[in-house]
Amino acid sequence: MGPVSAPSSPPTVEELGWLAVDEAGAAGVARRVAMDCARRLGFTEQRSGEVAIVAAELASNLHRHADGGVLSVRLLRRGEVGGVELVALDSGPGMADLPLSSLDGHSTAGTLGIGLGAVQRLSDRATGYSQPGRGTVFAAQLWPEGHGPVGHAAVGGLSRPISGEKVCGDRFAARVAADGGLLVLVADGLGHGPLAAAASAAVVDAFLATPLSAPGAILEHVHRTVSHTRGAAVSVARLGGGSVVFAGLGNVAGTIAFPDGERRGMVSMPGIVGHQSRVVREFAYDLPAEGVVVLHSDGVSERWSLREYPGLARRDPLLVAATLLREAGVRRDDACVAVARGGEGA
Missing domain, CATH: 3.60.40.10 (PPM-type phosphatase domain)
Incomplete structure (x- = not known):
């Protein structure tokens, strides 16, 4: 990892709310909240739809595979440009190999094992950490076309x-x-x-x-x-x-x-x-x-x-x-x- 002596200015963060993913309908709620945030920021309809897909995938996997799953929806601002960030947390079984579980077509009995390939493809930044027996955290950022994350997150x-x-x-x-x-x-x-x-x-x-x-x-x-x-x-x-x-x-x-x-x-x-x-x-x-x-x-x-x-x-x-x-x-x-x-x- 390279030096971070002069990091880029971090975006400001506005927490829009936490969604408890305890029923199948939570995926639809997450989809609507995330899409509303994207439209509020002026995303195109296509990009807003991609934000909605990512939110629905994260919420659906939390419901199917997690224990105590929650999803945070956040609005990021960097100057005049806004982005959407989704943070999924759970206390489920976790995964021994999160990168493998993120490959398209790979399914697992662990948390968030389905749909992460799509999440990573559609997101400007997607990253996670999982530990068997302790659960998983996963974060995805989506920005308007041409305005992805700047530099390494410090x-x-x-x-x-x-x-x-x-x-x-x-x-x-x-x-x-x-x-x-x-x-x-x-x-x-x-x-x-x-x-x-x-x-x-x-x-x-x-x-x-x-x-x-x-x-x-x-x-x-x-x-x-x-x-x-x-x-x-x-x-x-x-x-x-x-x-x-x-x-x-x-x-x-x-x-x-x-x-x-x-x-x-x-x-x-x-x-x-x-x-x-x-x-x-x-x-x-x-x-x-x-x-x-x-x-x-x-x-x-x-x-x-x-x-x-x-x-x-x-x-x-x-x-x-x-x-x-x-x-x-x-x-x-x-x-x-x-x-x-x-x-x-x-």
Whole structure:
């Protein structure tokens, strides 16, 4: 894998909702939601139809072969161009050979074993991770013709609302600083529901709008900007040059994680962005090439280890985030995980 010293600007992400795939009719619902999203973005009828096919294939396979299958539909924006992303998660039997299961005509008793060939053909980016006995995660991006993904994904994240809520109070965002450093943020709006979602949305808007690149300065700026909201716990990490600089206020965890299970926690200070901030401090840490930075809200248990998922740390960061959300997002709360890679030689 080549260096990621100057990653392309990641697209912004709008979560449109999670669909529980617990009955055959879920495939039709997924198809309609995904097609509506594509049409909203101005996709051609043909491309909108391809988005619908991918959504229906993923949902159908979750229903047929998975346990606890769910599908997230997301709207991506890169400048004036929008894309659709579908993320399928399950706790089914998993597959020992996901690439083989993705070949046209190959069927399997494992999860998502049928239809992945069509999904990969129609998608601009399609990637997955599966582990026997633990389940499968699979993500597909579809963009308008001529506007596919730019560069290698250096960061990915996923949010999920608490049961019974349609909107999530936790969000992540990422952008590239003027000097090429990768900035990643996770915000946990206080409470749940629309007011928590409004608080985290205001945090993300302030983060994306400011040219500041130091995590501490960004936190202070966001703190002043979102005082009209109920507030949020927020962490910001800056990756680049083989190191990570981290600043946090409140209970949003920051960790440097390694494939062998080693973890190095990063220090967040007490406070509530927008309301209570006694001090903002930055902490710098080495970030070796094999390490990934994981930020997550307190809806995700800290009892996870990448050692349990062979090879996952080297895969697309979105797959890492989705797997950790599935496995450790066990608390009754909104939940969000963001994962970034930025060590030298990554």
